[in-house]
Amino acid sequence: MSAKQKQASKAAKGLEFEGRSYDVETLHAMHDSMLFIRRFEEKAGQMYGLKKIGGFCHLCNGQEAVCVGMEHASQPTDYMLTSYRDHGHILARGSDPTAVMAELLGRTGGIVKGKGGSMHMFDIEKNFAGGNGIVGEQVPIGLGFGFSSWYRDDGRVTMCIMGDGGVNQGGVYESFNMAALWKLPIVFVIENNQYAMGTSLNRASAETHLFKRGISFKIPGMQVDGMDVLAVEKHMGEALEHARSGEGPILVEAVTYRYRGHSMSDPATYRTREEVDEWRTGRDPIARLQQQMIEAGLATEEHFKDKDKQIKKEVTAVAKAAEAQPEPDPSELWTDVYSDPIDGAYPYPGKVG
Amino acid sequence: MSKITYREALNQAMCEEMERDDSVFLMGEEVAEYNGAYKVSQGMLDKFGPKRVIDTPITELGFAGLGVGAAMAGLKPIVEFMTWNFAILALDQIVNAAAKMKYMSGGQYGVPMVFRGAGGSAARVGSQHSQALENWMANVPGLKVVMPSNPADAKGLLKSAIRDNDTVCFIENEINYGDVGEVPDGEYVIPLGKADVKRAGNDVTIVAHSRMTGFALAAAEELAGQGIDAEVIDPRTIRPLDEATILASVAKTNRCVVVEEGWRFSGIGAEISARIMEKGFDDLDAPVARVTGKDVPMAYAANLERMTLPSVAEIVEAARVVSNRA
Numbered sequence: 265m266s267a268k269q270k271q272a273s274k275a276a277k278g279l280e281f282e283g284r285s286y287d288v289e290t291l292h293a294m295h296d297s298m299l300f301i302r303r304f305e306e307k308a309g310q311m312y313g314l315k316k317i318g319g320f321c322h323l324c325n326g327q328e329a330v331c332v333g334m335e336h337a338s339q340p341t342d343y344m345l346t347s348y349r350d351h352g353h354i355l356a357r358g359s360d361p362t363a364v365m366a367e368l369l370g371r372t373g374g375i376v377k378g379k380g381g382s383m384h385m386f387d388i389e390k391n392f393a394g395g396n397g398i399v400g401e402q403v404p405i406g407l408g409f410g411f412s413s414w415y416r417d418d419g420r421v422t423m424c425i426m427g428d429g430g431v432n433q434g435g436v437y438e439s440f441n442m443a444a445l446w447k448l449p450i451v452f453v454i455e456n457n458q459y460a461m462g463t464s465l466n467r468a469s470a471e472t473h474l475f476k477r478g479i480s481f482k483i484p485g486m487q488v489d490g491m492d493v494l495a496v497e498k499h500m501g502e503a504l505e506h507a508r509s510g511e512g513p514i515l516v517e518a519v520t521y522r523y524r525g526h527s528m529s530d531p532a533t534y535r536t537r538e539e540v541d542e543w544r545t546g547r548d549p550i551a552r553l554q555q556q557m558i559e560a561g562l563a564t565e566e567h568f569k570d571k572d573k574q575i576k577k578e579v580t581a582v583a584k585a586a587e588a589q590p591e592p593d594p595s596e597l598w599t600d601v602y603s604d605p606i607d608g609a610y611p612y613p614g615k616v617g
Numbered sequence: 618m619s620k621i622t623y624r625e626a627l628n629q630a631m632c633e634e635m636e637r638d639d640s641v642f643l644m645g646e647e648v649a650e651y652n653g654a655y656k657v658s659q660g661m662l663d664k665f666g667p668k669r670v671i672d673t674p675i676t677e678l679g680f681a682g683l684g685v686g687a688a689m690a691g692l693k694p695i696v697e698f699m700t701w702n703f704a705i706l707a708l709d710q711i712v713n714a715a716a717k718m719k720y721m722s723g724g725q726y727g728v729p730m731v732f733r734g735a736g737g738s739a740a741r742v743g744s745q746h747s748q749a750l751e752n753w754m755a756n757v758p759g760l761k762v763v764m765p766s767n768p769a770d771a772k773g774l775l776k777s778a779i780r781d782n783d784t785v786c787f788i789e790n791e792i793n794y795g796d797v798g799e800v801p802d803g804e805y806v807i808p809l810g811k812a813d814v815k816r817a818g819n820d821v822t823i824v825a826h827s828r829m830t831g832f833a834l835a836a837a838e839e840l841a842g843q844g845i846d847a848e849v850i851d852p853r854t855i856r857p858l859d860e861a862t863i864l865a866s867v868a869k870t871n872r873c874v875v876v877e878e879g880w881r882f883s884g885i886g887a888e889i890s891a892r893i894m895e896k897g898f899d900d901l902d903a904p905v906a907r908v909t910g911k912d913v914p915m916a917y918a919a920n921l922e923r924m925t926l927p928s929v930a931e932i933v934e935a936a937r938v939v940s941n942r943a
Contacts, residue, residue: 343690374723376723377723377724379720379722384722386723387725388722388725394718394722398709401682401709403682404678404680405682405683405689405710405714406686408682408683408687409690411683411687415692435678435679435709438674438678438679439679441676442679442683599724600720600723602719602759603719603729606810607857608810608857608858609857
């Protein structure tokens with residue numbers, strides 16, 4: 265076999281990104297996961313429009329490559345924490361989509377029993393620790409997860425995710441300092457979708473190269489294309505290895521874009537149609553991977569069309585199953601406040617007088 | 618039994634629990650090499666090493682959050698605030714994370730940890746370092762709030778707090794650190810949520826916690842000289858409150874004074890008074906009286922500081938008022 269043939273046969277089995285090979289099964293898995301998240305979020309948007317989902321609901325359409333690339337690079341035992349834009353991450357981790365949708369709908373089978381909603385998704389089985397609603401709050405908490413791995417020497421790494429807004433909170437830098445001081449196994453991931461609610465990065469940050477934000481703590485940083493799932497996977501893999509090897513924390517800035525507003529009530533008038541279109545049609549992570557796979561002869565356009573239909577059906581079924589569930593039992597109001605509910609823990613059990 | 622100080626009792630509690638359970642560690646500013654700003658952690662670094670007794674940078678929000686995360690991951694952190702005044706910087710982690718995590722994760726993630734340190738008024742340190750904030754913490758479902766008034770309680774309650782599977786705000790008192798008392802050696806635990814009758818009496822109930830328990834006992838001595846037999850109850854745990862013990866006492870004395878160092882507005886006294894009104898109204902022969910810190914920030918000058926704090930004389934006066942002896 266000539267070198268050229270070898271290359272062709274190698275290419276036919278998968279894709280390469282900067283020297284890292286991805287076999288066809290992995291590529292399909294990453295694609296399907298991203299597409300599932302996209303369709304799930306669209307369904308959530310619809311359900312919100314129908315007033316079936318209440319309150320705040322932050323969708324991650326456009327950011328799927330970050331969710332999926334990170335998940336594929338990590339071990340199931342690694343910890344993951346994020347902010348309130350959490351649907352994509354928990355779905356990528358492999359949590360039950362019906363439970364996630366039921367949570368959005370405030371149903372009994374919700375992943376946190378209907379007590380958290382969109383912003384507070386948790387799955388302890390998947391080592392997914394929220395779903396934290398106060399901007400930046402998850403970073404000191406993630407520091408604690410990393411600390412626990414250092415304390416127990418359990419080989420786990422914590423992926424602590426924040427946005428370009430959250431990275432300006434003071435607690436983030438307190439955490440950077442301690443993580444570096446004690447060489448804790450943490451990958452700080454900044455999902456830079458370029459807008460903190462309606463405030464663009466350059467209006468809020470003196471240093472807009474967010475991967476440099478760890479420099480004064482001696483935390484190395486790298487910027488990755490967050491619209492390319494292979495780039496995210498590859499570099500997250502390197503970052504996780506760095507943290508796991510005892511080298512201490514590392515910072516990964518994934519540059520991405522959210523197609524929808526900050527939350528469902530945000531018409532996103534602070535950016536131009538052209539800008540959104542440029543990202544949406546020019547850099548979409550799902551279309552990009554499909555294109556790469558088709559060009560490499562790993563799949564056909566037909567296949568992706570069928571897959572999309574199938575996923576849409578799955579998501580519809582998920583929504584239907586979730587909606588069919590009852591609301592939480594009223595008795596749930598009084599559970600899970602304390603682990604050790606001692607006498608008098610509930611002095612006011614919902615009665616008048 | 619040994620005669621030891623309040624700070625030594627706290628130290629003993631932590632050391633015993635750390636020997637008992639490898640997942641317990643102590644973290645805070647100056648807790649290790651300096652042996653504690655108030656010497657509560659004296660000798661612990663030598664005993665347990667730098668992995669379990671950890672000096673932090675001055676970053677209350679950060680290390681409070683570290684404790685929350687470590688507790689969610691299965692460790693049992695003791696996070697020391699040099700004083701509770703500085704815990705205000707960490708309130709997001711205490712109120713929004715620690716207290717709510719169990720509920721908002723649908724029971725999946727508990728936060729079994731202790732936030733501890735000195736609360737209440739110190740001496741001549743001005744308004745930012747002298748205040749009682751226990752009512753802030755006690756207002757939040759999901760938190761437990763514990764405040765020992767003497768060395769034995771300090772040991773027994775701290776051991777229980779460390780073993781507890783919820784987040785416990787353990788508020789010590791700086792002025793009490795040097796108090797000496799009889800403390801049981803070795804295993805000695807006091808269940809959380811149980812008040813203690815510090816002095817039995819029949820004429821009037823005085824409810825007082827932390828440093829004010831001592832003031833209430835001194836007032837009871839004076840009242841005894843005036844023919845009023847006061848019962849002094851120390852709730853010890855502010856949340857959950859052992860209302861049964863308080864109500865039983867009021868059912869006997871029919872009169873009650875509630876004492877606290879903190880501000881009157883929405884204070885612990887307001888809560889206790891309301892409970893007595895709601896559940897013991899028919900037992901009362903007089904309205905419940907509150908003796909509290911004055912509604913001003915703490916001043917530096919010695920006379921102003923004295924005036925701001927509740928005094929034994931004010932407690933005596935309040936007891937006389939509710940006893941129709943004023």
